[in-house]
Every structure is written in structure tokens, then in C-alpha cells.
Amino acid sequence: MGEPWELTLAEASDLIRQGALSPVDLVRSHLDRIAAVDPHLLAWARTVPEQALAEAERLEKLLRKGTHLGPLHGIPVGIKDIYYTAGLETAGGSRVLAGFIPTYGATVVRRLRAAGAIVLGKTATTEFAYADPAPTRNPWNTDHTPGGSSSGSAAAVAAGMCLGAFGTQTVGSIVRPAAFCGVVGLKPTYGRVSRYGILPLAWSLDHPGPIARTVRDAALLLEAVAGPDPNDPSAADRSVPCYVEKMAEPPGGLAAGIPDRYFPARSSAAVMAAFQDAVRVLAGLGIRVRDVQLPACFEAGVEAGRVVLHAEAAAFHRDRFRVRRQEYGPKLAALIEAGLLIPAASYLRAQQVRSEAIAAIRRLLREVDVLVTPAAPGPAPEGLGSTGDPVFNAPSSTFGLPALGVPMGFAPPGLPLGLQIVGRHFDEATILRVGTAYEAATPWHARRPAL
Template identity: 40%
Template sequence: MPEPTTITAAAGFIRTGDLTPVELLDQCVARIERYEDRVHAWAYLDLEGAREQAERLTAELKTGQNRGPLHGVPVGIKDIIDVFDMPTGCGSKGWANSYARRDATCVERLRQSGAIILGKTVTTAYASFDPPVTRNPWNLDRTPGGSSSGSAAAVACGMCLGALASQTGGSITRPASYCGVYSIKPTYRRVSVDGVLPLAPSLDHVGAMANCVRDLAILLQPLARTNDDPKDSPPVPYHYESELSNEMYHDRRRRLSLLPGFPATAVPEMNTAIATLRKRTDSSLPERTETNRWEWNELPLPPSFSDVPRFQHLIMAVEAAAYHGERMRRHPDDYPPNVRRLIEMGLSTPAPQYVRAKQLMEHYREESEPAFVDNWRTFLTPAATGPAPSAETTGSPAFNSPWSYTGLPTVSLPVAWTADGLPLAVQLTGERWCEDDLLAVAAMLEADIGFERRPLPL
């Protein structure tokens, strides 16, 4: 029996009848039994409910009904996102038994596409900065990142083939980087946050993690807003996955811009990984062919861009305080130190500072559009400052928070290993609403890198 590790492979086996949703679920459950007692990726598991879903979806296939590539695929849901009749604990003791009465919009759309909801993945407290119980599958002494800690670890272990995550600062990209999986943070408002615990509504994004770029496209398709959604989100492309096979624009898209003025610094290992990547793909090298030749340039950023991380953090603090301030006053023990400091900062921030930060955010979101010129449509930066640090932290979001602030879409993908066996990843940033182009670039880069997947050391 095949044992696929990607949604793409699983969908193919299910389509041909070589694998059923029940058999695929059994494989994921076996990995949960193997890894979960050490990794702690799950806040809540509903294996009985998942089996009922798998049996129903298997029966549908026998009648000729296939809902698409997510039909029968087990997925995890970050525990700030409502799933009907499951608790939405949000990493909090006080909300641990708060059961949702309906699915969040993003979960409802996954169900309609045939995905099997396995359960809720661990989040840091209120999707903020305090370390989670989850451990990094590549080294249990290292952090999996935050706040989408369990989603990244579960996908890395194959406990599920995809997972929903959220990002306000760097909570999708950074955990995916540390755990060696792929991620997409769509354009701000591309995916509905209905039914998702807010941290900072001006910055909150819902995205996904999986084990290859094509899987990200498959997950994004049902999540993305449709034509009858609010006008600030343009029509969704007919099919994100089909764009990955569209050769029409590939020559134009094989261009990457580095950002030497980015307001963050990576460790030497990360800089070496990017230099090696550039050397392997640079069009100036004679061994490059027409099909894997990349052009690189460096794009200067305005000096004022260095203020973006500070403004992003200020907005996050004030809006977190607006939502959590009163509850923290009544239940102070339910707020660990890092999120408490964030809320206290928000409570003490003068209103004019917040208004100014919001005005600058709108300015940067408009200013970012002209940066994509002359067919240079994709920025490349580190996905994190380096490999996963120790478990006492969730790592730095310095390379991620500016894209949460500007609302531009990002895709991260692993590109190298450190000497001690930890993954390193890069982050691609594209034009607003152009996830189809960004995914196409990411898929081409993924193919040309040929990242070597390794078995978990657990």
C-alpha cells in the first residue's frame, strides 16, 4: 500500500483507487501514535470523528463522487480556529473547554472540499509569543516556532498532510521554516478570519502549511475568497494548482530580488544557504540551462522601511489590548508573561501613536505596489533569522512581520540543512492578490533546488 507524504501524491492514489481515505487516515494515526508523546503537536484529537468522516468519504468514492484533491485528506486546524463541537482553547487554560458551536468559514470550506478534520493543533497562548508545549521534530530541545507551533510539527511528522495556521507577525512562516515544511501566508483579507480568535485584526492572516508547494495551492483554492465576497478581495483565479503547470509566463517569472536593506539580520548559516542557492541557480553560470536559469538583482528599500517592525508591533499590542485587556484584568493568571507584556504595552500606548502607525501601514501597503517593476515580481529573503533556537523561545519574527504589516503574500520553502541537521528556509514575497504568480515561482524554485528530504531523527 502506498504511504504518501503529500496531498498531491495522496490525491493521485485516491483517484486511482490504490488508497482509500480510511487507509490514509490509518497511516496518519500511526504517525500520531509514533511521535505525539514526544512532539506534542495536538491540543485536541477527534480520531473517532475523523474515522466517521473517512468512512463516509470512502463510500462517496464508491458512488463516483470525488470532491477534488482534498477528498479524504487528513488536516489539522490551529487551535484558535473554530471547529464545530471541538474546544477552541487558544493555548489558554480558561478556554480549554470552550466548545465551538459552528465551523469557522475556512474550516467549513475545507470540509466541503472533502478534507478530514483530525483535530486542533497546539498554538502558543492567544497566538502570541510565549513558548508552547510542542517540540521541534528535528531536535526536541529546539522550538518549533510560534504561534502555529502544532501545525508545523504535525505536518513535519506526517501526522496530517496539511494544516491551517495563522499569522499576525511571523506565526506561519517561522514555524514552517523551523520544522522544514512549506507555508503560504496569503494577501491580507484573501482568506476569511470569521470564526478565528483575533489577536490584531489589522494584521491577522489565515494560511496553510504542507509538504510541497503544489499542496499549498491545493489548500488555498477552497480557502480563498470567492467572487461574491467583499469587494476589497478580487476574484480568485480559476485554479491555483493549474498555474503551477502554466509554461506561458515561466521565463518572465524566473527572477528574484534580494533586499539588502531589509531591517533584519540573519545568522551566517542562513546567509551561506542563500549565497549557495544563488550560486546554484544564477543565469550567469555556464551550466545553467534555459529551464533552470534564474536572474537575480538587489532592490534597495526606502530608509523608512526600517521602522516597519516597530509599527507592526505597536499595532499588534494595541489591538491585542483592545480584545484581551478586560479579560486579562479579570483573569491575570490565564495570561503568561510574554502576551501579558504585549497587552500591557498596548494599554499604555497613546492613541495618536496607534493612529500614526495605522496611517503608515496604509501608506506602506500602497507604496509596496511600485516596487514590483520590470518583471521583477518576487522578493527573496530568509524565512527566519536562522535555524530553530532553543525551546525557551519561539524565535524572532523579524523577517516576517514586515509582510504582515504590508499585507503582501508570502510562500516559504526549505532549501538547506545545517551541519547539525536542522532545516533552513527562504521566504518569497509577491504582489498583492497574486498568489497564483507567487506559487508558480515557488514551485519552479522548489524544482530547481531539489531539496533533499530526510527521515525524522525521532
């Protein structure tokens, strides 16, 4: 075994369960890793080393007494700095919330802690999860963005600074940064995971979800936090399957659809070449891959999501924005100003168009089990002024469909690319099945940035 920080979450979990790895040693290894590489990457808004070590010691004592909380017992994680953490600053990447210390934690955080996970700190986010960038750099090339808005979570996982992290996606903020950083991003179905205690960007578009090094790791994280929540009426009243068991089933016989438009025209040549290789791998796994026609209202549905995003973000920020306008970043300010101009009738029409598009895409997903697309139009752009284009992720966010991003190869000059697998509502098991098999058949997930 190399350094503990080099393990996957599942590997570390097995070693802890067997008594072969101490949670204290695991946390120390990650804290040392953070000290070594984070000055170059700026993935963390703040870390809590003393608290993390104290928690690791507590969890180690539990193990000595014969108590094992589950697969996340002793696992170090990062939490995007829009999730409330009780007693720990939650600034949302903003000046307006600098110094804000919540008195309670988000449901996701409480469930992670109850499962034995150890919070190492808060990962960097764009301002209020929109587009004004965090200072975080891409571990594969620090002249490039790691993507966003879950910038710090993706960079921290890719650089080995934690074994998993949580982010959110409103348009493209889990799957895109995961693709740019060469790791796995899982955006569950809307309502699969409680949004309670998470600063909203847009209430009907926000999806909390994990970022991890492997599909199995992401599934373990999702299992720990998914499920109904009396504090969040939009959290679906559905039981949570054992994803790790279900995703082990080989995917042969599943049908995967490649959309006939929207994605190919926007993809770079390197992305298309890697995607075509990925499709060949999927076909080799026994998956029946075919072209599918997107519904006629698809693009209108995606545009409707843009209207909804503007209006809901404006509604959340309205009161604070009126009195503290100068403390907002320019991109978020422009979003809010535009959103405040949307008439209620337009917002409601947008939700109707969105509903029509959702019904149409559900009909399509009766013909195939999943849709497969590139995760982004290209690799991570150069520069830190933009987090890249979420255009390929907007549909799954707008329609509430689960989406899994897995490493798909590399584009010159050595920047990761991602494959996106989109499934039916609440069918995370199938996208995890496809992702697991694809990951096992390809070498991409095992590569690490040279830091």
C-alpha cells in the same frame, strides 16, 4: 509505496481519485503515526480519531457512489487551535478558554470539510497565537523549538502526522515555523482567506494560511479555502485563480529582488551561505535576480506594525484581561499591558505610516515580480522557551503581502533553513511559480526527520 502517511497530499489525492487508496486506510495510517510519534513532539492539543474515521467512511461511501468532492477528498488535515471547530474544543492554547466548545466552525474549516478534507484534530498553538510557547518540540531535534505560533501545525506536517495543516500569521507564525520544521508555509495576501471564526491576535495583521510538505500541496489547500466571505468584510471580493495550473508555468524571465538591507545584517553565516546557493539556483532557472533598494520608510513601516499589533491585541483582550489577568502567560500579558497604554492618535499614526510604507513597497514591486530573502535569521533556536525571531516575516505581515516559505537547506547540526518568496498583493500565483521551480531544482523538500 511505503506507508500512506509518507505520501504528499497531492500523491494521496491522486491515489484516492484513482481508487487505489482508501480514505479509511489513509486516516488510520495517520492516527497510527500520531500514536507513535506525538508523545515525543506534542504537536496536537487534541485529536478526534473516532470522528475522523467516521468521516473517512462516509467519504469512502461517496466515492463508491461515484461522487468525488475534489483534490482534498479524504485528505487528513490538522487545524490550529485558534480556528473555531463546531462541537470541538477550541482553547487557543490558553487557560482562559480551556473547555470552550464553539457552536459554529470557522469559514476555513467549513470549506475544508465541504472539500472532503478530514480534520484529525486541533494542533498546538502558542497562547492566543502570540509568544508564550506551546509544549511542541521540533521533529528534527526535540531540544529545539518548532517555532510558532503555528507550532503544532508545522511539527505535525513535518513529522508525517497529517498531509496538511492550517495556521495563522500575524508577524511570523506560518513561514517561520515552516522554515524551522523543513516544510512549506504559505501566508496569503491579507484578505485572501476569510478570518471568520478565528480567534484574533490583531485584526488587521492576521493571515490564515496552509502548511504542507510541498508547494503543490500548499496551493491545493489554499484553493479550497480562499475567496470572498459575507461573514468577513475584510475578505477580498476577488475570484480565486487556479493556482495549481498557474504555478506550473516556468519562471524564466521573472525578476526577483534581493533587498539591500534589513535582512543580510541579521542573518547567520549558515543562513547567508544557503541563501546565496538558493539565489544561484533561482538564476539558473532563468529568473533575473538583482539587488533592490528598500524604500526609506520600510523600517518605520515595520515598527508601525508593532504598534498596531500591541493596540489591536490589547483591544481584543481588554475585558477578559481585567478580570482574569492571572491566567494569562507573561509574554501575552506584557503585550496587552503595553498595548493598553497606546493613545488612539498613536495607533492611527501608526496605520498611516503603515499605509505609506505599503504604497512604497508596491512601487518597488512594479520593478520586480518578487522579493527573495531568508525565511528566518537562523535555524530553530535551542530550547522551548522562545519560538524564535519573526523579524524577517514581519514586513510581509505588516504590509499584507503574500509570502511563501520553502525548504532551503540545513544548518549544523541538521536543522532546516527556509527561503522566503514575497509577492505583490493577490499575486500568490507568481510566488507559487517561483517556489515550485525552486523546489523541483533542489533536494531539501524530500528529506524527512528521523523519528
